[in-house]
Amino acid sequence: MFEQDLDRYWKTVVSTMRDGIMIVDTGGSIISVNKAFETITGYRREELIGQKCSILGCSIYQAARVSCGNHWCKLFKKGSLNMRRCTVTRKDGTLIHVLKNASPLRDGKGQIIGAVESITDVTEIIEKDRQIAAFRRELSSEDTFHGIIGASAAMQQVFDLIENAAHSSAPVIILGESGTGKELVARAIHQLGERREGPYIKVNCAALTETLLESELFGHVKGAYTGAFKGRAGRFEMAQKGDIFLDEMGDVPLSTQVKLLRVLEEKVIERVGDSEPIPVDVRIISATNRNLVDMVEKGMFRKDLYFRINVIPIQLPPLRERVEDIPLLAESFFRKMRLKSGKDIGGISNSAMEVLMKYSWPGNVRELKSSFEYAFVTCQEETIRPHHLPPDILRDKRVSHSADVPSISKEEMKKRQLIDALARAKGNQSAAAEILGVSRVTVWNRMKRYGIRYRRKMDAN
Numbered sequence: 001m002f003e004q005d006l007d008r009y010w011k012t013v014v015s016t017m018r019d020g021i022m023i024v025d026t027g028g029s030i031i032s033v034n035k036a037f038e039t040i041t042g043y044r045r046e047e048l049i050g051q052k053c054s055i056l057g058c059s060i061y062q063a064a065r066v067s068c069g070n071h072w073c074k075l076f077k078k079g080s081l082n083m084r085r086c087t088v089t090r091k092d093g094t095l096i097h098v099l100k101n102a103s104p105l106r107d108g109k110g111q112i113i114g115a116v117e118s119i120t121d122v123t124e125i126i127e128k129d130r131q132i133a134a135f136r137r138e139l140s141s142e143d144t145f146h147g148i149i150g151a152s153a154a155m156q157q158v159f160d161l162i163e164n165a166a167h168s169s170a171p172v173i174i175l176g177e178s179g180t181g182k183e184l185v186a187r188a189i190h191q192l193g194e195r196r197e198g199p200y201i202k203v204n205c206a207a208l209t210e211t212l213l214e215s216e217l218f219g220h221v222k223g224a225y226t227g228a229f230k231g232r233a234g235r236f237e238m239a240q241k242g243d244i245f246l247d248e249m250g251d252v253p254l255s256t257q258v259k260l261l262r263v264l265e266e267k268v269i270e271r272v273g274d275s276e277p278i279p280v281d282v283r284i285i286s287a288t289n290r291n292l293v294d295m296v297e298k299g300m301f302r303k304d305l306y307f308r309i310n311v312i313p314i315q316l317p318p319l320r321e322r323v324e325d326i327p328l329l330a331e332s333f334f335r336k337m338r339l340k341s342g343k344d345i346g347g348i349s350n351s352a353m354e355v356l357m358k359y360s361w362p363g364n365v366r367e368l369k370s371s372f373e374y375a376f377v378t379c380q381e382e383t384i385r386p387h388h389l390p391p392d393i394l395r396d397k398r399v400s401h402s403a404d405v406p407s408i409s410k411e412e413m414k415k416r417q418l419i420d421a422l423a424r425a426k427g428n429q430s431a432a433a434e435i436l437g438v439s440r441v442t443v444w445n446r447m448k449r450y451g452i453r454y455r456r457k458m459d460a461n
Contacts, residue, residue, distance in 0.1 A: 017452070018097075020119040023105070026112060028053045039099070039123050042091035053117075060100070080104075081117075088119065098128040108313040137302045148181060149329050152322040158185070158314060165312045166192035171264065173249070173309050174287040176316030179366030182287040185314060189285055192427075195299035198242030201235045206248035211272075214256055220272035234395040236269050236442035239282045249309065250290030250301065257302045264308045284309065301396040319368065328358055329365060355386045359393050374423055378416065391416050415450045419444065422452070 014021055020037030024030050030048045038045055041056060048055070081102040081115055086093045102117040145159045165172045166189045174182045183202070190200045208216055211225060219234030232391065235244060246252075252260065268277040286309050295301035319326065334348055346355075361367055371390055379388040386394065417436065421443075424430035429447075433440045446452075 008036055018120075020121075022048075022053070022117045022119075023114060024053050024117070025114045029057075031114070035206045037119070040090075040096065040119060041088065047091075049204055058100070059088075060084055061087040072389060093433075097120055098122060142455055146184075146331075148188060150185050150322065150325045151295070152317075153326060154317040154322045155325060158316060161189050161312075161314045163192060165189050165314065166311060167194070169283055170285070170311040171284045171309050172312045172314065174314045175292075176287075176425065177318050177364055178289045178290060179364035180316040180318060181246065181315060181365055182289075184247070184337065185316065186243075186247075186285045186287060190243045191333070193243065193283075194204045195242050195283060199239050200245070201239040201244050202245045202247060203235050204247045204253035210253045211258060213252070215260065215272050216244035217256070218259065218269045218271055221274045223273065231271070234269065234271065236263065236280045236282055237278065238283075239280075241281055242287055242389050243283045246284060246286040248288060249286040251294055251297060254302065256299075257305045258380070261302065261305045261308060264305075319364045323357055326368070327353060329368055330356055330372070333369050337372050337376045341376045343376055343378055344378070344382075345376070345384060349383045349385045352386050352389065355389060359420060361395050366404070370423070374419065377419055377423065391420055418446050418450065422447075 014034045017034060017036055020040045021032075021034040022030060022037050023032040029052050030053055033045055033048050037048075042046075043055075049281055081100060084100045086098060086100055088098050090096055097303075098119040099121050099122055100117060104112045105114045105116055109194050120126055144157075145162070147148075148155070148159070150156070150158070162185060172189060186202075187200065190196060203213075203216060205213060215225075215232075215234065217234050217236060219237060221231045221234055222229065253418075259269070261282065265279065266277075268279050272276055291312075292301055293305055296303045296306050319329075328402050330348060330353065334345075337343075338345055350416050356368070356371075363370070371393060372384075374390045375384050375388045377386075381388075418432070421432040421435040422429075424435060429443045433443045436443065
C-alpha cells in the first residue's frame, strides 16, 4: 500500500515541478512529459506522446545524431548528461535556451529501457547576459570620452580641455547652450582628476529659492529660519576633499554670490544662522547656459566672482556646429533605445538620417535623444523613417523637403500630436490634455482609438 501511495506522490511532485520532464524509450520516442514541459515547449501532451524527440530540434541532440547515427547515442554511451546548455525549438518555431540534464533508465536486470530528461528554461537569463554585453560594448565605444560622444574637431578640442582641467585644482566653468552635455563634462573632470576618490556633489542653483539655496550650499543651524528644527551640513561640507558642481551658476542671486566669492578666496563657509567659519577643501566646477559677460555689464552678476570662477573656461559647441557627430549620437541613442524598449527595429533609414542632419537642433543633444525616445514609440516598422520623428523636426523648413516624408492625414496628425503630448507629459493624461487643449476623456478615447499605450513615468523624489 505504501509503495502505491509513494508512486502517486511522485506523480504529483513531477507534475508541479517548474522544470520540464520528458521520458523516452530506446528508440527516442516520447512516452511521458509533465506540465512544465508542455509550458516550456508550447506542445500539448497528446501532441508529444509517440513522437520522436527530434521534434524538439535540440541543438546537442542533432550533433549527437550526426556523429553517431542513433537516437540518444551519446547519452547511452556516457551514461548521463549534466547541465548542458542548448537550444530547443518551440511549437511556434521560436528558439529557447535551456539547461539540460539527462540519464538512462534501467530495469531490474540493469538493461537500458529508455531515458529521462529535464530542461530548465534560461532564455530570460541569456537575454539579460546579451543586454549586459551590449551595454558594455556601448560603454567601450571608440567614439566616447567618459560617456561623451564626439569625433569632430570641436569635440576633440573639448576633450583636451577636460583632461587639462582635470589635472588642475583651479575652478572650471563649463559654458554652452541647454542640452549640450555640461553635466557629463563636469563628471568627466571629476573622474579624471586627483579628487576622483573624493565625493562629487551636484547642486542645481536654478531649482531653489534664495534662502533654500544658501541652506543647501552652506548648511544651517537649528532655528536659523522657520522650519529649521535641527542643524544640517551643507553641500560644501559634503564635498570635502572632492568636487562640487554648481549647475546654472547664472541663476545664483547676488547675495549668495558674495558668499561664494568668500569660499573661493578664503576657503571657508558659514552655516546660515551662524558666524563660526568652517574650512572647506573643495574644487568648484560651475556651468551655465547664460552669457555671464552680458550679465556682469548689466549688474546681474558680480564681476569679481566672474573672474574667480572663469579660470578654466570650457565652451561646449551646440550640435548644429558639429553636424558630423550627429550620426554617431544617433546610432548610440538608437542602440540604447532598442535595448531599453526591446523593440526589434533594425536601423535608421538614410532618409531619416538626412532629416536629422538637416535639422537645427535648438535643444541640442538632449533633443536628439528625446527624438529617438519618440521614434521608438511611433515606429511599428523594421526601420525608423522620417515620419516616425517628432512633428517639430518635420515642420522645420530645412528638412520639410527631405525625401521619404509622406503626406500626413488629419487622423495621423492627431495621433502624432497625442504621442508628442504624452511624451512631454511623461505619460500623465491630464497634463497631456492640457497641452492639447482638450479634456482628459478625449485623450483617453484617442489613446484607445489609436491603440496607444503609454506608461506614466514617476519622477524620483
